[in-house]
Structure formats: C-alpha cells, structure tokens
Amino acid sequence: MESITSAQNNKIKIANKLKKKRERDKTGLALIEGYHLIEEAFKSQLKIKQLYIVDVERIDATLIDYAEEAFEINLKVAEVLSGTVTPQGFFAVIEKPTYESKHAQQVLLIDRIQDPGNLGTLIRTADAAGLDLIVLEKGTADPYQDKVMRASQGSVFHIPIITTELSDFINTFEGNVYGTALDNAVVYHQVPSQTSFALLLGNEGEGVNSDLLSQTTQNLTIPIYGKAESLNVAIAGSIVIYHLKG
The missing domain is CATH 3.40.1280.10 (SPOUT methyltransferase, trefoil knot domain)
Known part of the structure; x- marks a missing residue:
C-alpha cells in the first residue's frame, strides 16, 4: 500500500476541499471520517474512491479491498483531513448516491x-x-x-x-x-x-x-x-x- 506523508500531496488537497459544500456539489463526492461511518458507507454499497488510514492493522481488509484506492497516512496528514480535534485516523472519499423520489409513501x-x-x-x-x-x-x-x-x-x-x-x-x-x-x-x-x-x-x-x-x-x-x-x-x-x- 502506498504511503502519503505530506499534507501538500495533491490527493490530500483534493480530499480536503470536500469539506466545502460547493466542492461536494460540484464533484458529487464527500469526505467522511471515522471507522463507523466508513463501515456504514460500505454496507450501503456506496462507491469508496479513496481510503486514508493511519493504522492499517486496525481496519478490516475487506474495506481496503473494496475501496478503489487505499493509502497509509501519518498523523500530520490525518490532522489536516480531520474535522475533529483528535482524528480517528480513518478517512474516505465517497461518491454521493443519487435517488428517485417516486413511489415514496x-x-x-x-x-x-x-x-x-x-x-x-x-x-x-x-x-x-x-x-x-x-x-x-x-x-x-x-x-x-x-x-x-x-x-x-x-x-x-x-x-x-x-x-x-x-x-x-x-x-x-x-x-x-x-x-x-x-x-x-x-x-x-x-x-x-x-x-x-x-x-x-x-x-x-x-x-x-x-x-x-x-x-x-x-x-x-x-x-x-x-x-x-x-x-x-x-x-x-x-x-x-x-x-x-x-
């Protein structure tokens, strides 16, 4: 698995931009943080474009295989991606789903x-x-x-x-x-x-x-x-x- 150690890496910069609604709307992508949310996105069969992990040992290999790309990152990069004070060390860029409104009761x-x-x-x-x-x-x-x-x-x-x-x-x-x-x-x-x-x-x-x-x-x-x-x-x-x- 490839490692990313710089917050200036282009993929990290692009992922970080997804914190803005305008960017999410433009790209149809979203940045999610935390093992639980990533697991729920996986169970819902959403497309996981990239997975960024601090401690690879702590994540299910199935999730790594499911993602289109997976990268090991350090804490410095995790802090840049995180929306919280203490990053959990798990991030994913997902494709937002699209839905029909017909037949809803x-x-x-x-x-x-x-x-x-x-x-x-x-x-x-x-x-x-x-x-x-x-x-x-x-x-x-x-x-x-x-x-x-x-x-x-x-x-x-x-x-x-x-x-x-x-x-x-x-x-x-x-x-x-x-x-x-x-x-x-x-x-x-x-x-x-x-x-x-x-x-x-x-x-x-x-x-x-x-x-x-x-x-x-x-x-x-x-x-x-x-x-x-x-x-x-x-x-x-x-x-x-x-x-x-x-």
Missing part, C-alpha cells in the same frame, strides 16, 4: 433546518422509523457536512435524501401532508396513524415557510405541559414521526 420534508445536530438527529430518526424518503428545501444544512453525518450515525447512507422545491413535491404527493405550526393546528395525537403521509418541519428560528403551510392537509402542534417555551425541532419531529407511523 412516508416522507420527511425539511424546510431550511440549519443546525447540523438537528438535521443529523432527524435523519437518524427517519431511518429508525423506516421512512422512505427525506426531502430538503434549498437552504437546509448539507447532509454530507461532517457534523450532520456524525449526528446521523451513518443513517445518512441508509435513507434516500434529495434536495428539491418542497412546494413542487407537496403538489405531486398523494398522501396527507402535515405541517408543524400553531395556527389552525390540532394536537398531533388527534390525527390517526396512516400508511401514507409527509411531515413538514421548519427552520429553528422561523418555523415553516407560510406559503408551504398553506399547502398542508392539516397543521399539528405538540402540547407543552411545563414551562418550556417550545420543543427542539428534532425532538418534536421524532415524536410526530413515530405517532404517524402508529
């Missing part, structure tokens, strides 16, 4: 959620609940951002995620669409569980765009019994997703 719609922890948690919940699809409005955090991937615990590779105009998607979706808002809303548990639904969640500060709310079948609210002003969007979304699933 249980969908999570996300309107400009910007906190990577919230988005990652919602992706993980949607995966755990067995939803078919996640649709992101432009302006939402990038699912292939390092912090989102880590918060999703690899679920970002398990469930189709697309970015498109939510308004257009809602127009063509055949099931009920539920918004999360206080206006003209009913308490979420008044709505029965169902086989086909879309749940629309909005930006942490502004909520869901009012134009999108006007397209929903019904808006839902979660009662607050204590003194908290509101629920975190990822927690609220998780409660309603599992309720609608039944």
